[in-house]
Amino acid sequence: MREISLVDVAGLVGQELGISEWITVDQSMINLFADATLDHQFIHVDPERAAAESPFGGTIAHGFLTLSLLSAMNFESIPKIREQTMGINYGFDRVRFMSPVKPGSRVRGRFTLADSRFRGAGMLMTTYDVTVEIENEKKPALTANWITIVQFDPKDRPEDA
Structure with a gap:
């Protein structure tokens, strides 16, 4: 896994930092997500x-399933910050589900660092422009601005930050 330092982060704003490996979304994954979230709408599980009643020609993954895969995609593809003691989801802005993910599709995440700023003595807030691509499809499954907080020991804060 690649590593960077806190002092490097500001210089990476505007750059694509990672592309994840492909993840196959199969019907079993969709069914397990339906069980976990209690969302058993027929377009997901029947x-x-x-095929008979939806415009999709069969089942599709929950949009929130696709969104939830961002954690694994991020962990695998974004450089780790050496000084980080913990990462926290802060939230999302402008989440858009652009195209349905059908069972058997492969998806991957593409992460561009859109912003970073220090908050308090031991926190760095980062915003990523995220796109989840569907293999062999022109339109992405989703786009979003993902806001995270990197916690670190205040003694590791860069002097000029």
Whole structure:
């Protein structure tokens, strides 16, 4: 895994920092997500009914399933900050579900660092422009601005920050 230092982060704003490996979203994953979230809408879990009654020609993954995969995609593809003691999700802005993810599709995340700023003595807030691509599709599954907080020991804060 690549590593960077806190002092490097500001210089990376505007740059693509990582692209994850492909993740296969199969019907089993969709069904497990439906069980975990209690969202058993037929367009997700009933292939026959979804083929007959939905505009998608079959089942599709929950948008929130695709969104939730960002954690794994991020962990695998974004450089680790050496001084980081913990990472925290702060939230999302402008989440858009652009195209449905059908069972058997492969998706991957693309992360561009859009902003970073220090908050308090031991926190760095980062914003990523995120796109989840569907293999062999022109439109992405989703786009979002993902805001995270990197916690670190205040003694490690760069002097000029």
